[in-house]
Amino acid sequence: SASQDLDLEILKTVIEQLDADRIRENLRELSKEPHLATSPRDEALVQLLLQRWQDPESGLDSARTAEYEVLLSFPSEEQPNRVDVVNSTGAILFSCRHSEENLTGEQGGPNVVPPYAAYAPPGTPQGPLVYANQGSEEDFKELQNKGVKLQDSIVLTRYGGVGRGAKAVNAAKYGVIGVLVYTDPKDINDGKSLPNETFPHSWCLPPSGVERGSYFEYFGDPLTPYLPATPSSFRLNSDNASGFPPIPIQPIGFEDAQVLLCNLGGNLAPADWQGGLGCDYNLGPGFRSNGTFPEDSQVNVSVHNRLELRNSSNVLGIIRGAVEPDRYVLYGNHRDSWVHGAVDPSTGTAVLLELSRVLGTLLKKGTWRPRRSIVFASWGAEEFGLIGSTEFTEISAPGSSGLSIYDNWIRYYNRSSSVYGLVPSVGTLGAGSDYAPFIHFLGISSMDIAYTYDRSKTSARIYPTYHTAFDTFDYVNKFLDPGFTSHQAVARTAGSVLLRLSDSLFLPLNVSDYSETLRSFLQAAENLRVPLEQHNISLGPLVTAVEKFEGAATSLNQRIATLQKGTSDPLQVRMINDQLMLLERTFLNSQAFPEERYYSHVLWAPRTGSVATFPGLSNAYSQAENTGHEPAAWAEVQRQLSIVVAALEGAAATLRPVADL
Amino acid sequence: SASQDLDLEILKTVIEQLDADRIRENLRELSKEPHLATSPRDEALVQLLLQRWQDPESGLDSARTAEYEVLLSFPSEEQPNRVDVVNSTGAILFSCRHSEENLTGEQGGPNVVPPYAAYAPPGTPQGPLVYANQGSEEDFKELQNKGVKLQDSIVLTRYGGVGRGAKAVNAAKYGVIGVLVYTDPKDINDGKSLPNETFPHSWCLPPSGVERGSYFEYFGDPLTPYLPATPSSFRLNSDNASGFPPIPIQPIGFEDAQVLLCNLGGNLAPADWQGGLGCDYNLGPGFRSNGTFPEDSQVNVSVHNRLELRNSSNVLGIIRGAVEPDRYVLYGNHRDSWVHGAVDPSTGTAVLLELSRVLGTLLKKGTWRPRRSIVFASWGAEEFGLIGSTEFTEISAPGSSGLSIYDNWIRYYNRSSSVYGLVPSVGTLGAGSDYAPFIHFLGISSMDIAYTYDRSKTSARIYPTYHTAFDTFDYVNKFLDPGFTSHQAVARTAGSVLLRLSDSLFLPLNVSDYSETLRSFLQAAENLRVPLEQHNISLGPLVTAVEKFEGAATSLNQRIATLQKGTSDPLQVRMINDQLMLLERTFLNSQAFPEERYYSHVLWAPRTGSVATFPGLSNAYSQAENTGHEPAAWAEVQRQLSIVVAALEGAAATLRPVADL
C-alpha cells in the first residue's frame, strides 16, 4: 500500500540472518585467485555474480551485465620493469626485485601482476638519485631552496601526502626525469620492518611488499570523458588524453628502498622527512662516499608499461520497489583487485552478496518487498580509476532524477561522541572509490560505510598490505577479522541503512545536517572577512544565504514532524521525499570548476586552499594570495562566492514548501 | 483527490468566460505609454501586475516580484546618434532622421526612445558606403569576390537573413568600421513604401519607421552568465564581457535608406539583393557620379550609446495545485517593450491577464483548483536579450526538477493538415523569446502559442511595425484584430493548453512525437553515410539508438493506454508523468557545445550546418568539410555523434518501465 513504511520486524530478521560464516566463505571464493580488472578470473567473477543474482532461487527480480571498452595500462610480460643502480661504465651494481617474495605460496605465478604504476609512460631514464620525501609541491620547493639539483635526476618518494600521480606531475615541473615510490615502514608498520615482525607473522607489510595503483589524475575511462565507453563511442587519441603521469614512475618495496636511501649522499633530510628504514635519510643527489655504491653511480628506471583497450563489465541486480519503483537505492562495491584483493575489494563484495542473499530470501518467501527499488552493483576496473561506476553515470545522466542514495564502503573511521561513546564517524567523501562520480558528477547523496582498525593503536596510513600481493584471504582470516564479526557488523549496518532508505515512508535524511556543514564553512570564511573586504568582496550575501538555508531546513523538519503525526497523502509524502532527495542536486554547478573533470559539487569538490571553507572559495582565495593579488584572481574569488550563494539560495528554495513563491 | 483529472465542463466554462473586450481594455492600458525596460512606466506596470495578482479578489494564492541588477544599453539623451552624408571638406550634406515621424501623436515625447542598436559600442566611424545585402558571411564573401573594397568602409545592410548582432560581427571581420541597417519595404510591406499606403492608412510600416533591437549575441544579463544578477553577484567587468557588436551600428528608416542606397555607385548588386526602394541597388563603394552627393562623399555614423546597470523586475503569480503542488505549469510573457509595444509584448500580457482573471474567479468561487500548480510570469528586460527569464532560470537551476512546461507566445505559423485542414503549426523553438533558457539551458518542455497573419496573403518578414514607435494600441485595434477575436482565440487556445497541462491525470505529452523528429534527423544523417564512412565513422549506433527510442516510446504509450483503462494508483501515474516530464531533460549535455553559452539541448541547439540533422553533428560535419578534412575536425564529428547516441540511449532508458534493467 502507498503508506508502506519500515517494518522493524523485517529489519530485525534481516540483521539476525546475516551470517558471518557465509561472509567468510564468500570472501574465500572471491579472493581465491588474483582478479585484476579484465583478467580471466575477473571475468569468471562477473559470471559468478550474474548467476547468483539471476538464479530464480536468489529472489532478485533481474540481473544483467554492462560492458565497456576502456583503456587500461599493464606492464609488459616480455620486458619487466626494472630499477637498477649502475656505475659510470653502465654496469649494474644492484637491482630491485621484480616481484614480491613468495612468502605464502600465493605471491608467485603468472596471475600476480608485478608491481607497477598504472598509466606511467614507458621510458628508461637514468640519473643521480635524490630523496624527495612525499613528492609534494612543497617538498620540491624545499629541495630547490636547499640547492639540491633536480634537473635530470631520479627522485625517490614515499607514499602519502599527495596522490600517486601528483608525485610525477610535481617532479616533472622541476626537470626530474624518473620517479620511484615506496611505502615507508614508519607510515604503515608502526616502524616494524623485519621479516619475522611482518606478514605472515603479523598484519604488517613484508619488506618486499609493493603498493600498486593507478597514477591517472582523473577518474573514468581516460579516452571517453563525459561519454559512456561503448565500443562505438568517440575516443580521444591516447596522445590527446590528459591526466597521465608525464614521466616514468615505478613503485618498489621498502627492502629495496632501504638500499637506495641509506646509501644516499648530500645533506641530511629534515626531521619530518626521516622514516623507519633504520638509517639517516640524506637528500642526495647521488650516493655517499663511504657507502655500498661508487659516488658517481646512478639509478636507471626502466618502465615498459603498455596501454590496452579492454572489455570491463559491471554487474547489476535489482529488487523492484513495491510502492515507488522509480526511486532507487543503489548499493555497490567494485570487483576488480590488484592481486587477490581480499580486503580491497572482496570484503565489500562478500558482505554485499550476503545481504543480497538474505533480502532475496525474504522476497522469495513473499514476506517482504521494499517500498523503493534496490540496485546491487559490482563495478569493474575501479583500481584503474573508478572506471566502471563512472561509465555507468555517463550513460544514465542527466535524466536520472530517480537515483537517490549510493551506498558503498571501503574506508573506516570512528569518532567518540559525548552522548553515544564510540560511533561511526561521518566524514566527507573525496574521490576514494566508486561513489565519486555519483556525488561529484550527478549530485546523488552517497555514503561509504566501513569498519576499520583502532586508530589509537596504530598510526598505519592504511591497512599495511593494501594493493600488494599479501592482501589475501589468510591475511584477513588470521589478522584482520578471524571471526568475521567485523564483517558481520558492517553487513548489519549496511543492511539497516539499506532497509531504512528503501522502506521508510519518509526518507531518513536530515537536511539540518547540511546546516552544520554550512555553518562551519561560513565560520572558516569569516576568517577571510578582512582581506576580502579590502578587495570589496562582502560576505553579507553568504551569511544571509546560510541563514535562509538553516531556516528552510528547520521548517522542513517541522513539516515532516507534523505530517508524520497525521494521515499521509502519498503524493504529499512523495513531494517531501523529492525535496530531501533533490537537495544534493542543487549543490551542483557545472560552471564552477571548468578545469576539474566531473567535479561540480560546490561543497565537496577538492579543496587545495588552506582555509576550511567552500572549496571554490578557498582555492580561489589561496590563488589570489599566491599570485600577488592580481585583479583577475580576486574576480575569481568573487565569482566563486557568488556561485556558492546562488547554490545555497537554490538549496533553500528546494526545501521551502512547494508552490511557495 | 489523487485521481483528479481534467474536467471538460470547467474547460468549457473557462473558454466561454474569456472575454475579447476585456482583452482589448487590458491592451489599451498596457500599451497606453512607452514602457521600455526599467523605465518609470515599466515599473508602474510591475505594480499593476503585482496588484492584480495580489488582490484577494483575484483568487491567486500569492504574487511577488523578483528584482535583478542588469546591464542595459541606452542612447545618450544629450548626444543623439547620427547618420550623416559628409563631403570631402566635412560639411554635412544630408542627415538621417533622429526619430520617427509623429504621425499619430504617439511618436513624440521624451519617453519614445530614439531608434538605436542596443549594446552597439560608441564611436564615430566615417568612410565610403557599401551595400552589403543582409550582412551575412556569404554576402561579405561575395563582395570580396567582386573586388569591392570593404576595409574602412561603412556598410548598409537590410534586416533579415542573419541576426542583428551577426551583421556587425561579420562586417568587422572584413575591416568594415561602421554598419547601418534598415527594413526594406519589399521584406515587410509587400513593396509598399508611400506615406498614404502605410500606417496610419494601412498596417504597413511608414517610411520613417525603424526597428530597434538588441545586438547582444548571447542572452541573459551580459555581466552574469550562469549566475543570477542579484545586486551582490559577481559581475564581469564590461570590458571582459563578450557578445557585444565589435563596431558601431545604427538602424535607420527606409526613407533615409533610400536616399543613401539609390545614390550608390559601383556595380549593380545581384538580383536577389534588390529591394523595394524604387531604384537599382548598386554595391558602392561610394556614391554615383550623377547623383545627389559628390562622388567622394562619405557616410559618418555617430553612436553614443551607454551601458547602464539598471534594476529590472519579474512578476510572478501562483495558483497552488490541489494534488501535485510540486509540479508546475509556467505561463509567461515579457512586459517590457521598445516603445508602446502594443503587439510586442502587450497582446500576450493582455491575454495572460484575462486568463489569470478567469481562472482566479473560479478559484475564488471554490469551483476549481488545478491538479498541478500554475505560475504566471511577467518577465522584464526581454528586449535586451531575454534577461528576466534567463536570470530566473539561473536562480532555480539545477534542482528544479519540478517545472514542467513553459508556455509562452509570440510567433505565429499555420500549417495545412490533410486530415484537419488549417491547424496550428508546431515548429521548433529557437531563441526568439523568454522560453529560450527554459528549453535550452534547463531542458524544460516549452511551447510558444500564437496567432498570426495569413502568410498566403503577404510576404512580410514579421508584422511591419515590429519594434517601432508605430506598434500602438490603435495599430492593433484598427488593423490587426479589430474585434479582438484573434486575441480571444489565442486566449482560448492557451487556456485549453494550460488546463490540460495542469489538470490532466496523465500529462498530455506524446513522446512518439519525438520519434518523428529523430527519424527525420536520422534520414538527413543518412545522406552523410558515405563521407562519414570514409572517415571511419559509422551511423550504426545512431540507427540502433533511434530504433530503441521508437520502441520505448511506443511501449510507453501502450502502458499509458492500459493504465488509463484500469484504476490508477496515484504513485504509478506520477511515475509515468515523471517519465514524460523528464524526457526533455535527457537531451541536455553540458559538454556538447562548450562555446555556446547556455545551449545544451542536443536536438535544439542552433544549427549552422547545412544538413538538417542533429545540430552538433551537422555543424561539426560542415566544419570538417570546410576546414579541408583535418583529423581533429573529423574527431569532433565522431564526438558529436557519440553525444547524440548517448543522449538517445538515455532518453530510451528514461521511457522504459522503471526498475527495468
Ligand SMILES: [Ca+2]
Ligand atoms: Ca567515459
Ligand SMILES: [Ca+2]
Ligand atoms: Ca545572469
Ligand SMILES: [Zn+2]
Ligand atoms: Zn578498492
Ligand SMILES: [Zn+2]
Ligand atoms: Zn584499491
Ligand SMILES: [Zn+2]
Ligand atoms: Zn517580444
Ligand SMILES: [Zn+2]
Ligand atoms: Zn521584441
